[in-house]
Amino acid sequence: MKRYLMTPGPTPVPEEVTLSMSKPIIHHRTDEFKGIFKETVELAKRVMQTENDVVIFASSGSGAMEAAVSNVLNEGDRAITVNAGKFGERWGKIVKAFGAEAIELTYEYGDFAKVEDIENAIKNNKDIKAVYMQASETSTGTFHPIDEIGLMLKEKYPDVVFVVDGITAYGAIDVKTDDWNIDIGITGSQKALMLPPGLALLSVSEKAKNVIRKNKNRYFYFDILGEIEAKAGKFTPAVSLVVGLNTSLKMILDEGLDNVFKRHETLAKATREAVVALGLELLSKRPANSLTAVKSPENISSTDIITKMKELGVDISNGQGSLKGKIFRIAHLGYFYKPDILMCISVLEMTLKKLGYSAKFGEGIKRAMEIFLDE
Amino acid sequence: MKRYLMTPGPTPVPEEVTLSMSKPIIHHRTDEFKGIFKETVELAKRVMQTENDVVIFASSGSGAMEAAVSNVLNEGDRAITVNAGKFGERWGKIVKAFGAEAIELTYEYGDFAKVEDIENAIKNNKDIKAVYMQASETSTGTFHPIDEIGLMLKEKYPDVVFVVDGITAYGAIDVKTDDWNIDIGITGSQKALMLPPGLALLSVSEKAKNVIRKNKNRYFYFDILGEIEAKAGKFTPAVSLVVGLNTSLKMILDEGLDNVFKRHETLAKATREAVVALGLELLSKRPANSLTAVKSPENISSTDIITKMKELGVDISNGQGSLKGKIFRIAHLGYFYKPDILMCISVLEMTLKKLGYSAKFGEGIKRAMEIFLDE
Numbered sequence: 001m002k003r004y005l006m007t008p009g010p011t012p013v014p015e016e017v018t019l020s021m022s023k024p025i026i027h028h029r030t031d032e033f034k035g036i037f038k039e040t041v042e043l044a045k046r047v048m049q050t051e052n053d054v055v056i057f058a059s060s061g062s063g064a065m066e067a068a069v070s071n072v073l074n075e076g077d078r079a080i081t082v083n084a085g086k087f088g089e090r091w092g093k094i095v096k097a098f099g100a101e102a103i104e105l106t107y108e109y110g111d112f113a114k115v116e117d118i119e120n121a122i123k124n125n126k127d128i129k130a131v132y133m134q135a136s137e138t139s140t141g142t143f144h145p146i147d148e149i150g151l152m153l154k155e156k157y158p159d160v161v162f163v164v165d166g167i168t169a170y171g172a173i174d175v176k177t178d179d180w181n182i183d184i185g186i187t188g189s190q191k192a193l194m195l196p197p198g199l200a201l202l203s204v205s206e207k208a209k210n211v212i213r214k215n216k217n218r219y220f221y222f223d224i225l226g227e228i229e230a231k232a233g234k235f236t237p238a239v240s241l242v243v244g245l246n247t248s249l250k251m252i253l254d255e256g257l258d259n260v261f262k263r264h265e266t267l268a269k270a271t272r273e274a275v276v277a278l279g280l281e282l283l284s285k286r287p288a289n290s291l292t293a294v295k296s297p298e299n300i301s302s303t304d305i306i307t308k309m310k311e312l313g314v315d316i317s318n319g320q321g322s323l324k325g326k327i328f329r330i331a332h333l334g335y336f337y338k339p340d341i342l343m344c345i346s347v348l349e350m351t352l353k354k355l356g357y358s359a360k361f362g363e364g365i366k367r368a369m370e371i372f373l374d375e
Numbered sequence: 376m377k378r379y380l381m382t383p384g385p386t387p388v389p390e391e392v393t394l395s396m397s398k399p400i401i402h403h404r405t406d407e408f409k410g411i412f413k414e415t416v417e418l419a420k421r422v423m424q425t426e427n428d429v430v431i432f433a434s435s436g437s438g439a440m441e442a443a444v445s446n447v448l449n450e451g452d453r454a455i456t457v458n459a460g461k462f463g464e465r466w467g468k469i470v471k472a473f474g475a476e477a478i479e480l481t482y483e484y485g486d487f488a489k490v491e492d493i494e495n496a497i498k499n500n501k502d503i504k505a506v507y508m509q510a511s512e513t514s515t516g517t518f519h520p521i522d523e524i525g526l527m528l529k530e531k532y533p534d535v536v537f538v539v540d541g542i543t544a545y546g547a548i549d550v551k552t553d554d555w556n557i558d559i560g561i562t563g564s565q566k567a568l569m570l571p572p573g574l575a576l577l578s579v580s581e582k583a584k585n586v587i588r589k590n591k592n593r594y595f596y597f598d599i600l601g602e603i604e605a606k607a608g609k610f611t612p613a614v615s616l617v618v619g620l621n622t623s624l625k626m627i628l629d630e631g632l633d634n635v636f637k638r639h640e641t642l643a644k645a646t647r648e649a650v651v652a653l654g655l656e657l658l659s660k661r662p663a664n665s666l667t668a669v670k671s672p673e674n675i676s677s678t679d680i681i682t683k684m685k686e687l688g689v690d691i692s693n694g695q696g697s698l699k700g701k702i703f704r705i706a707h708l709g710y711f712y713k714p715d716i717l718m719c720i721s722v723l724e725m726t727l728k729k730l731g732y733s734a735k736f737g738e739g740i741k742r743a744m745e746i747f748l749d750e
Contacts, residue, residue: 366740
């Protein structure tokens, strides 16, 4: 069965990347690999729009999230975490796991963080050391206004460390790390960077580094300063993934960052307007351009939609936690182009019809085609 | 730019096949390779539905076409060739190149051979030694009634050698080599067999072998009996392509021949009905299930359609010779499934609209979805 992967990570890996990863593996302590690693870090800085140091962990994205907590917070420290979905909830769990206190701002799933809520939380709680949140909350397909929040922090609370999980944002959405005052920006390999899972990237500002230097918490593997010092990996780096990252970052920069962001914007717009034209409702009040979360029609479980689409080879994602069965998520971050969206929308339409939802049959794909033509 | 290949050869190669071809290359005179070759021939016989010997040439399909002429016809011999397209025309050229006489039955492009025309041509011309024709004429997307023709020959002219170029038929359309009295059946690797170009397969009946044994024409490389005798290649076989063929034939047989034929039938039906729903006309009077040839709308060159589709990454084919600019051809043979057709039809619709043909916008893709749902 031919597979058509439309999930928000892992995402399809381009043949160019697979081929570069299939080249003979090289030893990680050679000058050759050190050169590749150094270049890859420089390419990552351009994609992440930062002059800050970028470290690459052999881990999933959650490893870098842990590093951003364990390296920054001491036992008893206080931090704001934004919980508007499963990944926001994870920030709270990690903060607690390292003995710090999480002041959790909770939003309904699909809602987004408001700058004034963050500001008030800092004002009303003493000694907030850091703010932890997502750029794009993958479980709900929501893009938080991290630009506004970052600029507010810079102006009013310049000592607070601003940590942004951009795992489904970097490389898909225009996230300006430095301009938006992001002290620690995080991403993973298996999203817009078009790689298999296994790498986490983390950018770290001078301000954050100063905080980390004074930190006394316990960690060994996820050692941000140690990674910077080691230059090409404190521990054995995931050699072939780094080589693949070198290729995929070059592909992104060759296409041009603005073109890449514009492509994601267009694919997202077509997906959103197509499902709305079908009479469906978006989950998010502020949808991200990296994935689209859609409420399942009444009396149809999204689990059935996903199962039926899989019968045709197309993989989309279910809701997570309490949203399971209630929403489905279509990814369009990374190696996706217009034909993929057209394919996915028509397979979705067929599936809905099979499941008894036949209103507006044909309207979704027509709308997607119109959006692409209007461009 | 991501590519979506919808051309009638080469066709997309499944990852399983690419990976098997990437395994360490083995020497062709080892027992290991001989075993793979022997098994591959047995698998090919099952896909070609024959008990006859099958030989595998390291060549394009035209090499096997040449073998079927040079091994069978002597200088001065007479043969019927069916010319209903570019590949039918090629039979005439090869027959003449080997000093034999081609009685060419010419049909308008898009038309198909009639069994009575073949019968009359044999009746009206003395000493016809062979009939050369296509199963599916790739230049027009036409399937000739080779079943009727084969059975007529068996009954009335059992000495005539029946040679069928099934290059865009075998593995996509139910061609019953033995039941339909096909003495020499030919196919190539880069079509329904889902491989890169480079291999030609040829099945040969006992009757044809007896004719070949008495033949005095000149050939060296394309030596059918020599290949049978050599067992694993008279000359260096294309080792990795043979390994890939072993994999792809197993994929076809695992899916089940009947399922594979049914899949091609459904994809072809949806493609045909979609373009008709758009108000376009099929070129062929007897369309093949392997590809669909469509007349370009008035005032729109098919060359422009193809160029515009390529801008979105989708490759379809132009007409050949006098049909260039007048028709376009969408392939659906080999590694194609419903999502590919849905993608291709919506990209075609968008392209037609861009070029000023906006009648029935959305009707084509809707029809394709309906066909798939009706199944």
